Amino acid sequence: MTSFSNATSQIHSTLSEQISLLDLLFPGFTSLSSSIWPLLTGAPSLYGRLLCICGLLVLIGKYGPEYFENLLQAHFTSKMEVPYNDEAYDMLISWVCSQPFAQSVRASLAKVALESSGRGNRSGSQAYTGDGTKKPLHYSPWNGRFYFWHRRHLFFFERSQTRGQFGFSREEASISYFGRNPNVLRELLDECRRHYLALVKNNTCVFKHQGEEWTRSKLRSKRDMSTVVLNNELKEMLVGDISDFLNPTTRKWYSTRSIPYKRGYLFHGPPGTGKSSFSFSLAGQFDLDLYILNIPTLDNHSLKALFEELPQHCVVLLEDIDAVGSKRTGNSNKGVGQSTSSTQMPALKRLSLSTLLNVLDGIGSAEGRVLIMTTNYIGHLDPALIRPGRVDTKVEFPLADEDMISQLFFFIYDPQSINVTGGDESENGVCGTKEEKAVKDCDLPQLAQEFVTKVPKLEFSPAEVMSLLLANKQSPRHAIVSVDTWIERIREERKKLTRTNSWALDDNDGF
Numbered sequence: 001m002t003s004f005s006n007a008t009s010q011i012h013s014t015l016s017e018q019i020s021l022l023d024l025l026f027p028g029f030t031s032l033s034s035s036i037w038p039l040l041t042g043a044p045s046l047y048g049r050l051l052c053i054c055g056l057l058v059l060i061g062k063y064g065p066e067y068f069e070n071l072l073q074a075h076f077t078s079k080m081e082v083p084y085n086d087e088a089y090d091m092l093i094s095w096v097c098s099q100p101f102a103q104s105v106r107a108s109l110a111k112v113a114l115e116s117s118g119r120g121n122r123s124g125s126q127a128y129t130g131d132g133t134k135k136p137l138h139y140s141p142w143n144g145r146f147y148f149w150h151r152r153h154l155f156f157f158e159r160s161q162t163r164g165q166f167g168f169s170r171e172e173a174s175i176s177y178f179g180r181n182p183n184v185l186r187e188l189l190d191e192c193r194r195h196y197l198a199l200v201k202n203n204t205c206v207f208k209h210q211g212e213e214w215t216r217s218k219l220r221s222k223r224d225m226s227t228v229v230l231n232n233e234l235k236e237m238l239v240g241d242i243s244d245f246l247n248p249t250t251r252k253w254y255s256t257r258s259i260p261y262k263r264g265y266l267f268h269g270p271p272g273t274g275k276s277s278f279s280f281s282l283a284g285q286f287d288l289d290l291y292i293l294n295i296p297t298l299d300n301h302s303l304k305a306l307f308e309e310l311p312q313h314c315v316v317l318l319e320d321i322d323a324v325g326s327k328r329t330g331n332s333n334k335g336v337g338q339s340t341s342s343t344q345m346p347a348l349k350r351l352s353l354s355t356l357l358n359v360l361d362g363i364g365s366a367e368g369r370v371l372i373m374t375t376n377y378i379g380h381l382d383p384a385l386i387r388p389g390r391v392d393t394k395v396e397f398p399l400a401d402e403d404m405i406s407q408l409f410f411f412i413y414d415p416q417s418i419n420v421t422g423g424d425e426s427e428n429g430v431c432g433t434k435e436e437k438a439v440k441d442c443d444l445p446q447l448a449q450e451f452v453t454k455v456p457k458l459e460f461s462p463a464e465v466m467s468l469l470l471a472n473k474q475s476p477r478h479a480i481v482s483v484d485t486w487i488e489r490i491r492e493e494r495k496k497l498t499r500t501n502s503w504a505l506d507d508n509d510g511f
């Protein structure tokens with residue numbers, strides 16, 4: 001009797017060992033089977049048993065596939081998760097969107113959207129390429145999961161959006177394949193990278209995140225420094241400063257002293273003096289992503305959420321920083337050379353100064369970040385915003401002086417004088433045309449001198465001088481002849497603008 005009970009307990013323990021092995025593969029198997037078995041064997045009637053079996057089948061039908069899929073993923077697949085603020089995210093999404101399988105799932109699920117450039121400005125932020133023009137395509141990838149075959153492997157791609165702390169959505173993506181060889185995923189990512197670089201080189205792709213407020217702009221095809229006319233010493237100083245900041249030893253230097261590793265610049269000056277253009281070329285020069293934010297379009301919550309997304313090592317461009325907080329008065333009494341600006345509009349006051357300061361100093365402000373703020377009105381800024389630590393260097397972008405006017409003249413009529421990359425100037429500009437030969441035949445330095453003499457110094461912005469030259473890009477002589485009428489026209493336009501603004505102010509005062 002005793003030996004019988006010993007044998008039973010041995011069998012029992014072997015069984016439970018097997019069961020616990022099964023439990024390893026199918027978690028919860030023991031408890032599920034032990035509760036189902038009495039139902040199946042002990043049910044009083046055939047009808048009762050059938051009912052149990054049907055219920056079981058329904059349960060398995062409903063949850064089984066997902067359960068087994070998760071099980072397969074956990075034990076038999078390799079997975080790579082890609083955070084949305086990583087460049088690999090853009091690479092993966094752009095590759096997936098471009099694949100034929102994504103097109104076919106799009107037809108049935110209607111979840112991949114390729115949008116045209118017309119929607120690029122919905123939130124007030126702009127998508128720029130390296131040369132300041134808008135990029136043509138936006139990808140809004142599909143949310144969910146789908147399987148696809150690629151190079152004899154079965155992959156599945158998953159993308160989801162979750163709500164973040166401030167109610168903004170966060171994007172996450174992952175790619176997995178059935179197999180355990182990590183090289184397969186590495187090769188796929190390599191392929192995504194090559195595809196992405198080709199897209200960026202052709203300026204055909206920009207990704208918009210978070211309700212399209214941030215615009216991440218890839219500046220691999222960059223605006224050359226030499227195309228922005230500015231005092232050479234100033235340029236060299238700024239390039240040297242950023243280059244020193246980005247040096248790995250500098251990073252170490254900051255961290256050993258527990259100083260936040262970031263750098264801030266304030267570019268100030270009248271409209272059209274090249275503040276934004278120079279920011280583009282700086283980002284391009286150092287191969288950094290540029291994040292452009294237009295202050296008047298933001299509120300406190302969105303700013304916080306957007307800054308949380310910033311990757312390490314990037315340039316953040318905060319334009320029209322004077323639109324923040326109560327210092328903004330809407331005074332239109334501007335100096336000569338200044339045209340319209342956001343400061344003339346009624347203050348939106350959605351973004352508070354204290355929030356901006358907290359965000360700039362807070363943990364959300366990424367390490368290695370180069371912050372560039374621009375304003376037309378340095379006098380309207382709160383001293384706290386531009387104190388050392390937040391702004392390390394202030395740079396004034398002046399109206400065109402003698403040297404700048406001359407540089408602009410050569411920039412338009414003598415493209416060889418600048419290091420423009422991309423090389424289609426000879427096809428589209430004056431080079432290679434009859435006009436170019438005419439320009440070559442004439443004495444360009446002599447014409448430049450004439451032009452410089454006729455244009456008043458420190459009265460017009462480089463953008464204004466550029467507009468005159470562009471209107472006469474085929475003929476430097478014609479540009480010189482047009483200077484007087486052009487001066488009159490610009491002055492007249494300014495007078496009108498001042499009158500309109502003062503009426504608008506009077507109207508507002510009346511209320």
Ligand SMILES: Nc1ncnc2c1ncn2[C@@H]1O[C@H](COP(=O)(O)OP(=O)(O)OP(=O)(O)O)[C@@H](O)[C@H]1O
Pocket residue numbers: 132227228229230269270271272273274275276277278374375376397462463464466
């Ligand atoms: N210093 C410059 N050198 C070359 N081009 C310039 C310069 N300044 C302005 N431009 C041209 O004028 C246009 C406007 O320039 P940009 O937007 O950089 O000016 P900004 O100072 O940022 O103006 P705002 O204060 O209104 O934002 C651009 O097309 C740019 O090419």
